[in-house]
Structures are given as C-alpha cells and as structure tokens.
Amino acid sequence: MTGTHPRLEIRNIVRDYDGKRVVDNVSLAIQPGNVTCLLGPSGCGKSTTLRIIAGVDMQTSGTIHVDGHLICDTVFRVPPERRSIGLIFQDFALFPHLTVGDNVGFGLSGSRKDKLPRVGELLERVGLSHYINEYPHQLSGGEQQRVALARAIAPRPSIMLMDEPFSGLDNRLRDGIRDETLALLKDEGTSVLLVTHEPEEAMRMADEIALMRDGKIVQRGAPYNIYNAPADKAAVAFFSDINLLTGTVRGALTDTPFGQFLAPGVPDGEEVEIVFRPQHVGIDFDRQGKGPNPTPLAGAPARATVERARFMGSESLVEFRMDHDQSMIRATVPNVFLPKPGTVMWLTVRRDRCFVFRKASGSVIKP
Ligand SMILES: Nc1ncnc2c1ncn2[C@@H]1O[C@H](COP(=O)(O)OP(=O)(O)OP(=O)(O)O)[C@@H](O)[C@H]1O
Ligand SMILES: [Mg+2]
Numbered sequence: 001m002t003g004t005h006p007r008l009e010i011r012n013i014v015r016d017y018d019g020k021r022v023v024d025n026v027s028l029a030i031q032p033g034n035v036t037c038l039l040g041p042s043g044c045g046k047s048t049t050l051r052i053i054a055g056v057d058m059q060t061s062g063t064i065h066v067d068g069h070l071i072c073d074t075v076f077r078v079p080p081e082r083r084s085i086g087l088i089f090q091d092f093a094l095f096p097h098l099t100v101g102d103n104v105g106f107g108l109s110g111s112r113k114d115k116l117p118r119v120g121e122l123l124e125r126v127g128l129s130h131y132i133n134e135y136p137h138q139l140s141g142g143e144q145q146r147v148a149l150a151r152a153i154a155p156r157p158s159i160m161l162m163d164e165p166f167s168g169l170d171n172r173l174r175d176g177i178r179d180e181t182l183a184l185l186k187d188e189g190t191s192v193l194l195v196t197h198e199p200e201e202a203m204r205m206a207d208e209i210a211l212m213r214d215g216k217i218v219q220r221g222a223p224y225n226i227y228n229a230p231a232d233k234a235a236v237a238f239f240s241d242i243n244l245l246t247g248t249v250r251g252a253l254t255d256t257p258f259g260q261f262l263a264p265g266v267p268d269g270e271e272v273e274i275v276f277r278p279q280h281v282g283i284d285f286d287r288q289g290k291g292p293n294p295t296p297l298a299g300a301p302a303r304a305t306v307e308r309a310r311f312m313g314s315e316s317l318v319e320f321r322m323d324h325d326q327s328m329i330r331a332t333v334p335n336v337f338l339p340k341p342g343t344v345m346w347l348t349v350r351r352d353r354c355f356v357f358r359k360a361s362g363s364v365i366k367p
Pocket of ligand 1: 017018022040041042043044045046047048049197
C-alpha cells in the first residue's frame, strides 16, 4: 500500500473544548519525505492539531491515517508510542540526568553498545560528537536543540511533528539550525509537519504551507503560490504589510487614483478592495507637475507627498500621503533612497501584483 497513499493523512478533524470549536474540520495530507508547515496566528489551533496527531490529545471527530492505515478515530486508537511519529516541541526538554549520548539513544532499544553506532552517526551529523559524554546543562541553547533533534530522529520515525521548535533560539543561530534540521530530515526521508506562526520560517522550510485561521485551513499550496495567489485579504496581510484601496464597481470596472481595475462578474454598486504589498509600489520624481507616462503594467501614476521615511538596513520604508484622498500608501525601496518629508513624488503599482477582493465576501476576483 505504501507509495500510493500519503505518509500522513488527517480527515475532517474537529476538536471542541468546553463547547468551543478549536479545530474545525481540518484535513491535511503529507507525502513521503515532504515538509508541510501549519502556519497561522496565535490561538488558531495549530498545537491542538499536532497534539491530536501525536495521540496526546483526542479529536471530537475525524480520522488519522498513516500510509493508508487508520491509526485513530473516535473509537479505535493506536497509542502514541506505537505511531512511529517523532515529536519536537518548543520546550524540547532534554533529560538533565542523562549524558548527551544517552539522551540521543533514549528511544532506541538494546544496550548502550548496541545503540552507539546510531548515536555516534547522528551526533556527528549535528556536529556534536565531542559532547557525547557531557550533560545538557553544559551545552548552549542551540547545541541542546540539535541534541533534541538527534534524539527525535534516532528511532527513524517516518513522521516528525515539530511545534515551533526554533522559537527559543536567537536569530542568527536559528537560520543555521533550521537549514541543518531540514537537510537532516530530508536525508532521512522523514515526512514533517512543522507548526509555526512565522511566515518567513514557513516559506524557508516548507514544500507546502497550510494556512490556518480560527481553527480552519484557509489555503494550502507551495510557498510561492500562497504568497503570489492568496485566497483572501487576510492571507496577503499575514505575509507582509499591505496597502489597501477601496472602490465601487461600475460596468465591471472600478476607478482608483492608479487608474481603472477590472472587476469581472461583480455587480454595479458593489465595493471591491485592491490590495498590494509595499515592495510593489514604484516611485518617481515630480517633473514640473507631471509623473511618468501610464503603462499597461504599471497603470496610471498618482501624486503623493512623503510623510515619513525610515532607514531599515537593506531597504527604506517610505510613507506617502496621497493627494487624491489623503490616505496613506507605504512603499519599500532600496536603502540608498531616503526622501525628505514634504517631497512630492509619483507612485505606481505593479498591476500583476495587485489582488482584487469583493469587500463583502472577501473572495478574490480573477482578472
Ligand atoms: N486543554 C485545553 N482546554 C481548553 N482550551 C484549550 C486547551 N488547549 C487549547 N485550548 C484553546 O484552543 C485554542 C487553540 O489553542 P492552540 O494551542 O492549538 O493554538 P496555537 O495555534 O498553537 O497558538 P500559539 O501559536 O499561540 O501556540 C486556544 O483558544 C486555546 O485557548
Ligand atoms: Mg501552539
């Protein structure tokens, strides 16, 4: 059966706590060797979903399958230790009274001598062979994290569940450990479900992102697709700052200071929202009261005045007040450009990077 089924599949998982629906009909499938990130804001139900898969919490309804075999429904239940599922949580507590070597070997069977080849192999892989006889308190946070990873991987689980495993590490350490972890899991062919609330982490790690909100999966897809074809306004806003224009539809078009946008299939009088990211705003100097000529890609330019400009290292964030209606538009530009407040400029927006949503339903309009 293996090969024709996802490695891990959950179907219609629901979890109610005291009458409150915390996980609302979640279905997911993870293919062998793939990394799926469950991404969403705090409290949306990510950890609860993970705990149910691990078997340390119980769903109200729904089923869990590994390689096509049912491992858990509301009647039948394979115990957590027999699911071939590894776990790494944020507080990845190592056993303080065991050496690094014994921590890594904890989930393996046999004598210490039997376990040594696998323990040695993994410690070498994470660059910590020389710590085999030390105790956890003698290691840095990043080193402990790598030991926890080696410990979770040692018994060769076919599935690894990771709940914000990198959030306790400082930024510079984190990038390195993320990449190492990913390389190790890929080498071992492990299927991974990683929980995070950080979009950058998800985009860096995931083959597929499942975007979760209020207990539901709102969108699934490769990072590129989720970023560039978001299902709704909140999905755009979860990945970056956004700019927002509102317009009323007349004859399947809506007028904005940047020219007309298409709104096919939207009835007259309905409001639409046009959403775009600050990095897709183009800026030009004012030339005797004129901006650049309109183009099909950039639409019409709109006049605006610099309100604030902040230097942020690799880029600058410039906030503009639009002449048209005094609303604010944010643009990010390469750091060499830092205009003075009060400077008059012309803004354009890349048409192919704008998302148009029906305001009432939030659904996206495909041009
Ligand atoms: N044992 C419990 N009893 C009652 N409510 C719970 C329990 N566990 C979780 N909840 C509730 O379920 C909701 C989802 O919690 P969960 O821990 O799954 O969120 P999360 O997405 O992991 O958030 P975070 O990013 O902050 O870790 C929360 O509103 C929480 O209060
Ligand atoms: Mg959580």
